[in-house]
Amino acid sequence: MDKPVELDSATGSGTSTPSEPNEAWISAPGTDVPAPPPDGGLNAWVQVMGSWCVLYCTFGLVNTFGVYQTYYEHTLATSSSSDISWVGSIQGGLLLCGSLVSGPLFDAGYFRHLLYSGLFLIVFGQFITSLCTQFWQIVLAQGICIGLGCGAVFGPCTAVIAQYFSRRRALASGLVSMGSPIAGIVLPVVFSDLQPKIGAPWATRVIAFILLGISVIPLAFLRTRLPPAKHHRALIDTSAFRDASFMTFTVGGLFAFMALYIPFFYIELFAIDRRLAPDGFSASYMVTLMNAGSVLGRIIPPYISDKTRQPALVMAVSTFASCALAFAWLGIRDSFAATAAFAVLYGVVSGGVVGMQSAATFSLTRDMGRVGTRLGMVCFVAGAALLIGTPIAGVILGGGGGPGGGGPPPRWNGLIGFSADLLLVATALLFATVWFVLKAERGRK
Structure with a gap:
């Protein structure tokens, strides 16, 4: 075999041999230049399946936190809505912020190390959460431990798709991101149905066993296609600050992710507070x-x-x-049907925002050797936004520390308006990004 040239692990421009036999890179026949991504085939789609499982275990847990938010509102009498939402926002914030570190580590060839350590922390944290009885313990286990594990694996398992797909990259990324809502469908039902029967600790352990079983698939099959680069990537790509389209996209993502998960965290509490759920329908649904x-x-x-x-x-x-749907939520008062319709439709359109973030970042990065670093930067900003967005919403909501807790009534219009206004600013910035992209394309013609 010819001596390999140095390749960037995300796309292929760079010298080193693979760190593991199964991570061997593929070269074009008779050359040292790597072949283009296969854009399909059994091995490529197996990577999609493995990354789907990682999204199930990471963002899927963030999407599930709404049921824990409501449970803790009833059981942690001394903690406010804002306090409790910090647990979920720390988990989601570390998931995204961790990409700032895991991205360069992925580029340096530590993919398998990140995968093993991250999945271990997720499963371990979920088991420890089942033993927690105090708020600070929940923050450490469910917020920080699981969040660190999510941050270690989320970015690399998103970036590895770029090594296997080019023309179908957005579709592959979208299929991978489906792991998150599938987990968000299954895990809340598991917790809500089992918690009255076997208690919250064992319901949480059942979820941990589910995550443990699913983690076997990425550990067995996920592999990088290209070898690591010898040179180390910086945590921050300074050239990005001179790229107008990338900057407006990043700031737009900041406002979007501050607002995006507020309905996911509070829709169940909204249904309970307004007494919308009919007999036989759990608000967690x-x-x-x-x-x-x-x-x-x-x-x-x-x-x-x-x-x-x-x-x-x-x-x-x-x-x-x-x-638009967030503003429509303001008009919902006492209608179960309208709330259910909002939940489904908001899930559809918000899924498009989350699912397209990685593909949009790839499209805005002309030097694909920087894609890991830039994806880490985008995710870090989004993670910081997710970290503060839902707790601020909890402060705006106020109320008496949960349903039936006494004190002033929750300020739902304030919470919903806060979410809608942030999404309005995000919309303006993301359309500005599109304008910069189209302007640059016209300039190159």
């Missing part, structure tokens, strides 16, 4: 309906993106639709 809608949001927008070659535009339209 609102979270399930929202995640069920999100499945469509992970399929349709990527398909449109692959046809139009404009993932940033698809994400901007999805954000606009999320904004």
